[in-house]
Amino acid sequence: MKNRFDTQLLIEGHDLDEDVIHEGILNCAEGDCLLVVGDEDLIKVHYHTDTPWKVLEYAATQGDIHTIIIENMERQANGLHG
Template sequence: MLTYRYDTQLLIEGNNLSEDAIHAYFQEHFEGDCLLVVGDEELIKIHFHTDAPWLVLAYCATLGEIYDIVIEDMDRQARGLQG
C-alpha cells in the first residue's frame, strides 16, 4: 500500500538556490516521503512523493523557472494502469 500517491519530479533553474534550504522547507511544509533535493546554486532536481503535487509546484515556482515536470500517479501504476 502506498503512503503517498504522486511521484513528483522537476527541475528548478534559478540563482542562489540552496539544496539545504529547499530540503528544510519541504520537510517543514509538505507531507510526503522519498525526498531528494540535489543540484547547485543554479539548477536543482526535486524528487518527492506526495498527495499534493500542486503545492510542490507552487512553491518551486517561487524559486525560479520550473521545467521537466513529471507527476505520476503511483496508485494507478500499482494497479497496472498508466500513471
C-alpha cells in the first residue's frame, strides 16, 4: 500500500497561511489526500504519506504542533489496530 500513514495534526501560531503550508507539505513529503484548513492562528493538516516524520518536521517550522495522530492504514485494512 502506497501512502499508508494517515497523518493528522494541528499547527498553532500567528500569521499562518494555508496555501504556504499546503505547498510546503507537498514539497517535503510525497503523498495524497492533503487537506490544510484553518486560519492565521490554527491550521489542521490531514495527509496520507509514507513519510509522516517529514510532515511533522516541516509543520514544526511553521508553529507549535500538537494533537498528532499517525495511523497505519495498511494495518487497519487488515483488521488490526492502526
